[in-house]
Amino acid sequence: MKVLLISSSARGHSIADALARSPQKPEIVSICPSTNPGIKKLSIEQHVMDIMDFEGILKIASDTKPDFAIIGPEDPIGGGLADELEKIGIRSIAPKKSLSRIESSKGFTRNLLNKYGIDASPKFKVFGSTEASSLSTFIAQDLGGEFVVKYDALKGGKGVKVSGEHLNSVEEGVAYAKECIEECGSVVVEEKLVGPEFSLISFTSGLQVVDTPAIQDHKRAYEGDTGPNTGGMGTYSDADHSLTFLEASDIARASEINKLVADALMKECPEHPEGYVGFLYGGFILTKTGVKVIEYNCRLGDPEALNIMPLLESDFVSICLSMLDGSLSKDMVKFANKATVCKYITPESYPVSKDQKGERIILPPVPDNVVVFHGDLSEDQEGLLLGGSRTAGVVGLGATIEQAEHLAQAFCEQVTGPVRFRPDIGSDALIQQRVLQAKSIRTEDQHNTATVA
Ligand SMILES: Nc1ncnc2c1ncn2[C@@H]1O[C@H](COP(=O)(O)OP(=O)(O)O)[C@@H](O)[C@H]1O
Ligand SMILES: [Mg+2]
Known part of the structure; x- marks a missing residue:
């Protein structure tokens, strides 16, 4: 093999x-x-x-x-690498190019959800150059000035701008939207949603959709979710494969949306009768009107993969072969009922500069229930050297998030070199914050319902 x-x-x-x-x-x-x-x-x-x-x-x-x-x-x-490999007889765990539009075009995804009646989008509109003149009215009136502008092509996580964070007026929103249209032909403008975000990634083969544990990511560079956005500073997952701020119906809805999307993709791309094969990554947000889709990705997330893969107890090669021949089923995929906390070690100046690139880093011996995955680092005869981006993902596994967090934290503290990490990821204080946020969103909903009734 x-x-x-x-x-x-x-x-x-x-x-x-x-x-x-x-x-x-x-x-x-x-x-x-x-x-x-x-x-x-x-x-x-x-x-x-x-x-x-x-x-x-x-x-x-x-x-x-x-x-x-x-x-x-x-x-x-x-x-389209999966398409090219297939031409020489090699199948891939990755969707074909037309199916991967689920990530490469945010406009494609919003329209797909609409077309197949999947009610999980905020109010949105896709604008091309001919519609650009109505941007201002849409943002100011239809969205009441609370909006998000999304570049409609791959941009390494740097194409989305949110009002109140990156855009300070309707005019700035219009200007950025026009810039996006100029660069890639279209732009998605949508309602700004409020609530805790989470990821649910499913191993997918056509209509067979098997969920992995739900994960929460932390994009901001510094403690307390402050500072610039990064590729992700860390993540956690819980032993029951859901998250403390989610109710059973929330996770069930996210799972249902992934299934509906796999089904919609199958119908939308009949040229690939096998459907979507690979990791279908749903990015969700819990709002006062239920679970909504923020975006889809066509691959495993980084860091999410670092939480998910160590929990996998089944034979990953068998899972891949089943995904390829269309025989994937839920009973083939078993994840340990453990909590995980991943903290990324990064150079001190990440993501602002790459000043520490080439400097030495020493990782301590890896204890039981800790896994360390190498990111942007290299090796010479004397040991490991920093690259400019995220260095290594440190994953603690435990019966509870608290145990997993202590293990990851203790390892990170022993790393020698000009590096940093976020001590708050997986901490009780931060998780309680999410629970409170979810609670206030649900109460707001009940209040609204009561008022309407
Ligand atoms: N409709 C929205 N409402 C509020 N925040 C959003 C919305 N869409 C995106 N965001 C924020 O912007 C971040 C990046 O957007 P996303 O669609 O995930 O694009 P990408 O990951 O490609 O940058 C999200 O994680 C979320 O915090
Ligand atoms: Mg995202």
Whole structure:
């Protein structure tokens, strides 16, 4: 058994680790944009190259003849790498290009939900250059000045601007929306929702949709959810695979939405009768009118993968093969009933500058119930060196979030080098804040209902 893994970063390391734990002991051929010591250790060969160089990837694929491929990041998926690999007879755990529009076009996704009657979007409109003149009226009147402007193409998590945070007036919103239209032809403008966000990722094969544990991510750089946005500073999940601020009906609704979306994608892209194959990532928000979709991604999240993959008790290679032949079922996928807390170690100046790039970092020995996934770091004869981006994801596993948090925290505190992490991720104080936020949103809803009644 041989698997071609196209992925960098800690997400790629967590996928490689799940493959390596398979009793089928697959040989891993990895293709990464920079050396990843963690993935390298688990691979029979690691090719360091541009992961958008499809010609080069296809050459390696035809030379190494893998049984299947796994594509980690959105750029090669959105560029159609799964389609290209299939042309040379290699199937991928990643959706085809037209199905990956679920991430690469936020306008496609909002329209898809509408077309198939999935009632989970805020008020929104997709604008092209011919509709640009009505932007101002839509933002000011229809949305009452509380709005979000979304770039309608892949932009590495940097294309969304929210009123009150990045945009301070209707005029600034219109200007940014026009900039987006100029760059990519269209823009999504939508109502600003308020509430706690969470992710629910499902292993998906056509209409078979098997959920992984729900996760909450923390995008902001500094403690207390302050500072600039990052790729994600850390995440947590709970032992029951839901989250403390969610009721059973909320998680059931998110799960239902993922299933409805897989079904809608199957109908929308009949040229791929196998449907969506890969990780279907629903980004949700709990609002006063229920669970809504913030966005969809066509891959595992980073850090979310770091929480999910260590919990997987089933054979990941078998799961992948079932996803590829359309026989995936829920009983094949077992996750441990443990809580996880992931804290990312990053260079001190991340994400503002890359000043510590090349400096040395020393990781302590990894104790039981802690897993460390390598991100942007490299290795020389003396040890590990920092890259400019997120360094390593440290995951604690425990019976409770508190236990998992203590384990991750204790490890992070022992790391030597010019690095930082967020001590508050997974802390009781922060989780209680989310519970209170959810409670106030629900009370507001009851109050509104009572007023209407
Ligand atoms: N309709 C919305 N209301 C409120 N906040 C939003 C809305 N859409 C996006 N956001 C905020 O912006 C962040 C990024 O938006 P998202 O759609 O997830 O795009 P991306 O991850 O591609 O940057 C979200 O995590 C959320 O905090
Ligand atoms: Mg997002």
